[in-house]
Amino acid sequence: MSxxxxxxxxxxxxxxxxxxxxxxxxxxTDHKRIGLLYFYCVIxxxxxxxxxxxxxxxxxxxxxxxxxxxxxYNGLFTIHGIIMIFVIVIPALPAIFGNFFLPLMLxxxxxxxxxxxxxxxxxxxxxxxxGVLSQFAGDGPPDTGWTFYVPYSAESSTxxxxxxxxxxxxxxxxxxxxxxxxxxxxxxRAPGMGWFKMPLFPWAIYATGWIQVLxxxxxxxxxxxxxxxxxxxxxxxxxxxxxxxxxxxxxxWIYSHPAVYxxxxxxxxxxxxxxxxxxxxxxxxxxxxxxxxxAIAFVGYFVWGHHMFTAGISYGSRWFFSFLTFLxxxxxAIKVFNWVSTxxxxxxxLKPPLLYAISFIFLFMIGGFTGITLGxxxxxxxxxxTAFVVAHFHxxxxxxxxFATFAGIHYWYPKMFGKMYxxxxxxxxxxxxxxxxxxxxxxxxxxxxxxxxxxxxxxxxQFQTGQIISTIGGFILFTGLVLMVYNxxxxxxxxxIAPSNPWGGVTLEWQIPSPPPHxxxxxxxxxxxxxxxxxxxxxxxxx
Amino acid sequence: xxxxxxxxxxxxxxxxxxxxxxxxxxxxxxxxxLFLVYAVFRAxxxxxxxxxxxxLNAFIGTLNTIFLLVSSMTVAMSLxxxxxxxxxLAIFLVLSTLFLAALFMLNKYFEWxxxxxxxxxxxxEVLKNLARGELLFFGLYYMMTGLHAxxxxxxxxxxxxxxxxxxxxxxxxxxxxxLENSALYWHLVDLIWIFLFPLLYxxx
Numbered sequence: 001m002s003x004x005x006x007x008x009x010x011x012x013x014x015x016x017x018x019x020x021x022x023x024x025x026x027x028x029t030d031h032k033r034i035g036l037l038y039f040y041c042v043i044x045x046x047x048x049x050x051x052x053x054x055x056x057x058x059x060x061x062x063x064x065x066x067x068x069x070x071x072x073y074n075g076l077f078t079i080h081g082i083i084m085i086f087v088i089v090i091p092a093l094p095a096i097f098g099n100f101f102l103p104l105m106l107x108x109x110x111x112x113x114x115x116x117x118x119x120x121x122x123x124x125x126x127x128x129x130x131g132v133l134s135q136f137a138g139d140g141p142p143d144t145g146w147t148f149y150v151p152y153s154a155e156s157s158t159x160x161x162x163x164x165x166x167x168x169x170x171x172x173x174x175x176x177x178x179x180x181x182x183x184x185x186x187x188x189r190a191p192g193m194g195w196f197k198m199p200l201f202p203w204a205i206y207a208t209g210w211i212q213v214l215x216x217x218x219x220x221x222x223x224x225x226x227x228x229x230x231x232x233x234x235x236x237x238x239x240x241x242x243x244x245x246x247x248x249x250x251x252x253w254i255y256s257h258p259a260v261y262x263x264x265x266x267x268x269x270x271x272x273x274x275x276x277x278x279x280x281x282x283x284x285x286x287x288x289x290x291x292x293x294x295a296i297a298f299v300g301y302f303v304w305g306h307h308m309f310t311a312g313i314s315y316g317s318r319w320f321f322s323f324l325t326f327l328x329x330x331x332x333a334i335k336v337f338n339w340v341s342t343x344x345x346x347x348x349x350l351k352p353p354l355l356y357a358i359s360f361i362f363l364f365m366i367g368g369f370t371g372i373t374l375g376x377x378x379x380x381x382x383x384x385x386t387a388f389v390v391a392h393f394h395x396x397x398x399x400x401x402x403f404a405t406f407a408g409i410h411y412w413y414p415k416m417f418g419k420m421y422x423x424x425x426x427x428x429x430x431x432x433x434x435x436x437x438x439x440x441x442x443x444x445x446x447x448x449x450x451x452x453x454x455x456x457x458x459x460x461x462q463f464q465t466g467q468i469i470s471t472i473g474g475f476i477l478f479t480g481l482v483l484m485v486y487n488x489x490x491x492x493x494x495x496x497i498a499p500s501n502p503w504g505g506v507t508l509e510w511q512i513p514s515p516p517p518h519x520x521x522x523x524x525x526x527x528x529x530x531x532x533x534x535x536x537x538x539x540x541x542x543x
Numbered sequence: 544x545x546x547x548x549x550x551x552x553x554x555x556x557x558x559x560x561x562x563x564x565x566x567x568x569x570x571x572x573x574x575x576x577l578f579l580v581y582a583v584f585r586a587x588x589x590x591x592x593x594x595x596x597x598x599l600n601a602f603i604g605t606l607n608t609i610f611l612l613v614s615s616m617t618v619a620m621s622l623x624x625x626x627x628x629x630x631x632l633a634i635f636l637v638l639s640t641l642f643l644a645a646l647f648m649l650n651k652y653f654e655w656x657x658x659x660x661x662x663x664x665x666x667x668e669v670l671k672n673l674a675r676g677e678l679l680f681f682g683l684y685y686m687m688t689g690l691h692a693x694x695x696x697x698x699x700x701x702x703x704x705x706x707x708x709x710x711x712x713x714x715x716x717x718x719x720x721x722l723e724n725s726a727l728y729w730h731l732v733d734l735i736w737i738f739l740f741p742l743l744y745x746x747x
Contacts, residue, residue: 112558179565187558217569221576225686232665234682236580242675247583251576 009517011418029114032516034121035100036416042092043485045128049083050478052076057440057474060467063459073457074143075158079135081146082163086170087128089401090259093266094177094212095124097408098205100416102181104509104516105199107190107525112183120176127170134162145455147256150237150248154229161227168223171216174262178212181205190508192527196290199507199531200283203290204269207297211258211265215301219255222248246311253304261300263397264364265293267404268335271357274411275339277505278354279346282532285338292331299328309380318377325375332368336361351503352426356407359434363399367392370445385455388448391441399437406433406484413488414502418515419495425487432480439473506534556720563724567731570694574735577687581742584679591676596747598663599684600654604744607650608736614643615733618702618726628716630709637706637722640729644699651692684743691739694732701725 009015012032017024025033056076059066068076099117103110111117135141142163144153153160185206189198226248228234235241237248276283283289305313305321339361348354370392373379383389414420444452447466452459459467501510508525509516529535585592621636662669663681670678705722708714714722 113562116562175569179562179569182565183558183562186561187555213565213569214572217572218576221573224690225576225580228665228682228686232685234665234686235678236584236682241671242584242588242679244583244587247580251579 009519009522011513011515012518013418013515015518027118029110029118030518031099031103031111031114031117032416034117035096035098037121038091038095038099038124041125041128042088042096045083045087045132048132049080049088050481052080052083054474054478056080057471059457060459061471062467063461063464065458068457070457071140071143074145074455075135075141077455078142078145078163079131082131082134082142082167083128084397085146085259086167087124087131089263089397091124091170091174091177093263093270093401093405093408094174094181094205094208095121097201097270097412098177098181098208098266101412101509102184102202102205103188104512104520105202105507106185106188107193107508107521107527108184108188109519109521109524111180112187113180116176117180120173120180123169123173123176127166127168127173130162130166130169134159134166138162147252148223148226149252150226150229150245151239153226154237161230164223164227168220171220171223174212175216178209178216182209182213185209190525190527196287197527197530200272200286200289200293201266201269201507204265204272204293207293208262208265211262211297211300215255215258215262218251219259222251222255225251246308246313249308249311250304253307254301257304257307258297258300260396261296263401265296267360267401267408268293268332270404270408270411271339271360272335273505273507274353274357274407275342276532276534277411277503278349278351278357279343280349280504280534281342281346282530282534283338284341284344285334286531288334289338292334295331296328299324299331303328303375306375306380309377310384322375322377326372329368329372329375332364336365349503351410352421352423352430353407353411353503355427355430356403356410359430360400360403360407363395363403363437367395367400370395383448385453386448387444387452387454390454391444391448394441394444399441403433403437406430409488411503412509413491414498415509415514415516417492417495418498419491420498420502421487421491421495425483429480429484429487432483433477436473436475436477436480440470440477441473443467443469443473506532556723559720559724560727563727567727570731570735574687574690577683577690578738578742581683581687584676584683585742588674588676588679591674592680593747594674595677595680596743596745598658599744600657601744601747603650603654604740607647608740610643610647610650611733611736614640614647615730617643618729622719622722622726625709625714625719625722626716630712633722634706634709637702637709641699641702641706644695644702648692648695648699651688687739687743691732691735694735698725698729698732701728 012030015030017028017030019027025037028034028037055067056073059068059073099111138159140158142156142158142160144156144158144160144163148160148164148167153164185198185202225234225236229237233241236243237245239245272283272289303321303324305317306325309318309321339357370388374383374389374392410421410426443466447463448454450463452463452466498514500513502514503510511525512521617636618640621633621640624630624633624636658664658681664670665682665685670681673681702725705714705725708721
């Protein structure tokens with residue numbers, strides 16, 4: 001479809017809906033507007049949690065008490081974890097880019113259940129606000145860590161119930177979002193788009209959707225049981241009443257390990273879109289990538305025990321979980337191979353989205369290899385609960401999922417807002433982010449191996465060099481993030497008008513104007529080519 | 544593949560049903576967590592579970608099972624009635640479903656208050672002096688039947704909405720997705736009870 005045909009509709013940003021003013025956003029059922037609502041919320045909460053993280057870094061600048069006592073520190077890392085995990089990294093990618101681009105890439109006018117979509121957003125907002133309130137209201141910030149391990153979470157006199165309820169509500173929102181996307185993919189693909197003609201970002205969202213739907217209820221019921229434990233002394237996890245605390249760890253990780261794949265799968269989906277576009281070459285190994293998405297989703301269910309190697313589970317189960325953990329690394333490695341091969345022989349255009357996508361591979365691999373270290377039982381016993389784990393986790397989640405998110409924002413920003421950002425500022429911000437990130441987290445691998453435990457507000461003097469470098473890195477990273485956001489905010493007013501296809505992409509979202517019209521497509525497109533078909537003239541860049 | 548117009552109120556029924564089925568999967572997993580906990584403690588304390596289950600009244604349990612089974616039948620029949628354009632019959636059948644559900648809840652109320660009378664509730668002194676397995680059995684009993692009762696209540700609200708919508712003529716022989724989905728939900732409530740009943744009442 002060419003540009004001139006679709007001039008009949010107003011863009012979704014200007015479309016007069018049923019309601020006027022602010023209500024036209026708050027009560028919208030347009031998937032694109034809901035995607036933006038999530039986007040703004042995630043940015044706000046991200047900076048709240050990032051500042052909490054920075055405060056922790058300041059505290060760790062020198063041994064002993066620097067700016068806060070142990071109780072405050074415990075509250076900070078708990079809320080930092082709860083907000084980052086449950087409010088940002090689990091929902092962000094499906095909720096922002098899934099909402100905005102899934103229907104566009106499928107050639108649909110909206111998701112399958114637009115009103116349910118709005119309802120999920122309000123559940124999300126309620127949960128997020130409850131999570132932040134738990135820091136301030138009542139009996140002081142929860143101090144259990146985001147993992148809510150019993151027996152402490154059943155006994156701590158702080159605001160644990162608030163935080164548990166927040167996580168429960170956010171989980172419910174996540175389930176409904178996943179359900180909506182699964183049904184959308186099943187029912188609303190454009191005519192001619194068979195399952196294997198679907199682009200790979202929707203495939204990643206599909207795999208994610210099933211994890212959201214089938215794993216999240218387990219954490220729901222587990223959190224309810226902890227609430228019952230606190231309120232009614234029901235005894236499931238209390239050894240004094242015959243219960244078993246390790247049972248809680250099992251139930252918790254049955255969800256929370258697959259949750260890591262809720263975070264990383266859509267991130268992988270985003271970079272899978274970016275590599276072919278900026279190499280102007282079909283993706284290498286389409287089928288291998290989609291099968292590895294599904295394989296990660298499936299095998300990811302059966303590896304939760306690797307969080308419990310030191311919890312006293314049997315030799316047999318440690319062997320089993322360790323083996324499966326190694327196994328789940330294989331499909332991730334296949335993807336890395338495919339991304340690199342996609343670039344091979346392509347005409348590479350090193351724009352900001354590709355820069356972020358390439359650094360995603362680099363950081364994700366460091367995170368992945370250290371994950372293998374942690375998956376090996378013998379090595380894990382040594383580094384369990386040290387800063388090594390913190391570093392590994394942040395390399396996967398921030399270096400992987402975070403950098404892929406930044407890649408996605410830079411990739412789709414022109415489509416979402418109809419404006420171009422400054423490539424120069426974006427490149428500079430990328431350099432600062434990349435340097436700051438590595439300075440922040442790499443030293444933690446080293447001091448972790450040397451024995452620095454995680455979640456301690458104080459430490460022995462020999463760890464100070466690493467801690468100082470890490471804190472400096474934290475401030476550098478934060479500067480880069482602020483610069484990146486400044487670039488986006490500035491460009492909304494001052495950026496050049498974005499053409500419909502600035503990067504020469506071939507998926508459907510690039511075939512309609514930027515920003516997309518209210519109903520996406522004037523006529524539903526008919527799909528004739530396999531995805532990532534670069535032979536068509538209409539796909540040429542229009543800069 | 545159909546492409547429903549996003550502006551029309553009536554949804555494509557296959558899409559709506561697919562959504563409901565996926566939602567039912569999540570419900571199964573929600574209860575699945577509790578069944579898992581049940582399995583673990585039942586394996587650890589099988590003696591105590593047998594003893595504690597004797598406290599439950601299998602007669603009331605059986606009665607409630609019958610109520611739910613019959614109500615599942617009436618709600619299925621109401622769907623057929625709507626498809627055959629017999630509006631009044633459908634209203635009568637949904638009303639009977641609601642009536643049976645109310646009987647179930649009434650029974651549950653008497654059952655629970657009877658136990659409360661003997662101070663058999665989580666956190667009570669009586670319960671704390673029982674064997675550990677018996678204490679956990681009652682914890683599970685309250686948690687599982689409580690969560691189930693909550694689902695019965697939600698189902699009753701759903702069915703009441705259906706009742707209003709059948710009367711107002713919104714649900715018709717052409718557009719009965721809401722009733723069909725509510726019936727699916729009601730069958731799930733029934734199905735979960737079918738597992739709860741033997742696990743809690745019949746293991747003595």
